Amino acid sequence: MLEKINGSCYKNMISYGINNLDKHCSIVNDLNVFPVPDGDTGTNMVMTMKNGMSSIENSSDELSMIARSFANATVFGARGNSGVIVSQFFKGICEGLKDSREADCLTLSKALDKGCEYAYASVANPVEGTILTVIKDATTAIRANITNIHSVDDLVSAFLTEAKRSLENTPELLPILKKAGVVDSGGAGIVYFFEGVQKYLNGEDIEAFESNNQTQYVDYSAFNKNSRFEYGYCTELLIQLTVEEFDHSSFGRELRALGESIVTSFELDKVKVHIHTFTPEKILAYCHRFGEFLSVKIENMSVQHTEITQKYLCAKEQNSGSYAVVAVAPNAMLQKMLVEMGADVVILSAESPSSQDFIEAFEKIEKNEILVFPNSSNSILSAMQAGSLYRKAKITVLNCRSIAKCYSSLAILDFDSDINTTVNTVNDTIGNIYEVAIVHASKNIQYGNKNIVKNDYFALSGEDILETGDKFEGVVIQTINGVMNKKECSVVNMFYGKNVSREQLDGIADAVGETDRCVEMYMIPTQDNIYDLILSFE
Numbered sequence: 001m002l003e004k005i006n007g008s009c010y011k012n013m014i015s016y017g018i019n020n021l022d023k024h025c026s027i028v029n030d031l032n033v034f035p036v037p038d039g040d041t042g043t044n045m046v047m048t049m050k051n052g053m054s055s056i057e058n059s060s061d062e063l064s065m066i067a068r069s070f071a072n073a074t075v076f077g078a079r080g081n082s083g084v085i086v087s088q089f090f091k092g093i094c095e096g097l098k099d100s101r102e103a104d105c106l107t108l109s110k111a112l113d114k115g116c117e118y119a120y121a122s123v124a125n126p127v128e129g130t131i132l133t134v135i136k137d138a139t140t141a142i143r144a145n146i147t148n149i150h151s152v153d154d155l156v157s158a159f160l161t162e163a164k165r166s167l168e169n170t171p172e173l174l175p176i177l178k179k180a181g182v183v184d185s186g187g188a189g190i191v192y193f194f195e196g197v198q199k200y201l202n203g204e205d206i207e208a209f210e211s212n213n214q215t216q217y218v219d220y221s222a223f224n225k226n227s228r229f230e231y232g233y234c235t236e237l238l239i240q241l242t243v244e245e246f247d248h249s250s251f252g253r254e255l256r257a258l259g260e261s262i263v264t265s266f267e268l269d270k271v272k273v274h275i276h277t278f279t280p281e282k283i284l285a286y287c288h289r290f291g292e293f294l295s296v297k298i299e300n301m302s303v304q305h306t307e308i309t310q311k312y313l314c315a316k317e318q319n320s321g322s323y324a325v326v327a328v329a330p331n332a333m334l335q336k337m338l339v340e341m342g343a344d345v346v347i348l349s350a351e352s353p354s355s356q357d358f359i360e361a362f363e364k365i366e367k368n369e370i371l372v373f374p375n376s377s378n379s380i381l382s383a384m385q386a387g388s389l390y391r392k393a394k395i396t397v398l399n400c401r402s403i404a405k406c407y408s409s410l411a412i413l414d415f416d417s418d419i420n421t422t423v424n425t426v427n428d429t430i431g432n433i434y435e436v437a438i439v440h441a442s443k444n445i446q447y448g449n450k451n452i453v454k455n456d457y458f459a460l461s462g463e464d465i466l467e468t469g470d471k472f473e474g475v476v477i478q479t480i481n482g483v484m485n486k487k488e489c490s491v492v493n494m495f496y497g498k499n500v501s502r503e504q505l506d507g508i509a510d511a512v513g514e515t516d517r518c519v520e521m522y523m524i525p526t527q528d529n530i531y532d533l534i535l536s537f538e
């Protein structure tokens with residue numbers, strides 16, 4: 001049994017935890033409160049932590065530096081709400097280990113407490129019955145029983161025991177989980193992660209973690225002797241110092257004469273350098289004076305630029321107003337549509353974008369104020385985290401949780417208005433839209449007093465199921481008529497996915513028209529393969 005852990009042990013614990021979570025990722029994803037195959041909690045947690053693992057998998061640093069590198073990389077790589085919460089959990093743990101070459105049970109207990117504190121602080125309005133509760137209950141149990149915990153094995157076991165109990169109790173705290181008969185997916189992800197940690201401590205056989213960061217194919221034939229290499233080289237070094245004395249401040253000043261976007265970290269006898277430069281050979285020559293290179297990475301940013309061109313679609317000319325707009329789209333069709341409607345940069349991301357994705361989008365804008373349309377409830381926290389990290393512009397993240405609401409908001413944007421007026425106008429627009437999703441059920445489920453049969457269609461608004469039936473057109477018509485009987489609206493936008501034809505929508509519009517309702521109906525293709533139809537009522 002381990003009484004203390006060092007950097008190598010911490011890295012292995014994380015590796016096993018990620019691997020175990022990855023193996024159970026589909027189970028976590030399937031813990032949805034509705035039978036919609038769009039669960040991505042597990043995926044977001046895995047991708048967030050794998051980004052962190054990529055920063056340490058070749059590192060042999062001591063515990064505090066391993067913890068810091070992992071935490072920093074998870075923060076920038078955080079995807080979705082669960083990813084942001086996890087990244088802040090590890091950031092708090094890093095803070096608790098900042099002075100430690102090794103950590104005993106008491107130190108680890110305090111680090112977990114700090115992780116819980118950071119996780120709660122990452123959410124503006126924490127909700128109990130979620131991943132936060134599972135983390136809190138588990139860390140509280142360890143703190144209360146720390147005098148009886150004599151090994152790291154005991155600590156992880158105690159954490160897991162309470163985490164599992166707390167997870168099973170999440171439906172009692174969150175009614176939506178109880179209605180659907182499931183536990184919280186993020187909490188389940190934490191349990192699977194710590195089960196992996198326990199397997200490492202027990203010496204159980206588990207496949208070694210392999211990073212899924214696949215090398216992206218680059219078409220080098222796009223370059224020739226006439227190509228303009230205008231972006232320079234992203235150069236990263238880890239230096240093992242061999243000189244007797246090292247002045248970190250002077251070192252940084254010299255680097256500033258050789259490049260830009262400089263980040264250096266100095267810990268004990270090692271220095272990490274990140275710099276953008278047109279002369280990487282000068283960086284190598286200068287840094288070599290101080291020691292030996294433990295790692296060197298030099299990437300041509302002109303090549304990188306060609307790789308990410310499609311990921312970030314930019315308007316040919318930024319709007320003439322005082323602020324810029326960044327939005328997120330799940331596919332290329334919607335990405336192009338949002339740019340045409342006035343967005344300056346649109347991130348193409350089928351999954352929730354990471355905080356680093358948002359930051360890279362911000363870098364493409366030359367204005368001091370940026371409005372962000374996350375267009376998914378699962379992207380808001382990563383956008384906010386990116387905004388807190390970015391220093392070159394004021395970032396305002398709008399509470400826009402769908403493409404439908406973004407579409408209506410962009411349609412009324414006045415770039416000649418000041419940003420405060422714009423934000424108020426957009427918030428009013430978003431607040432006045434009533435949105436309903438028409439979904440093809442992927443499994444049988446009972447939700448409240450509604451029985452939904454696999455392959456049936458149902459209309460979902462927030463947590464409420466409005467209509468169900470085995471015919472798509474029938475459910476849509478009943479939904480439109482039902483909403484319009486209760487709400488005043490003059491416009492219905494129909495955002496239709498891959499599985500719906502224009503002919504079906506024309507038939508629905510004709511049927512609604514026969515009721516003599518004075519309503520305009522617009523049809524917008526989305527290529528969505530999850531939601532067959534999104535109805536927005538204005």
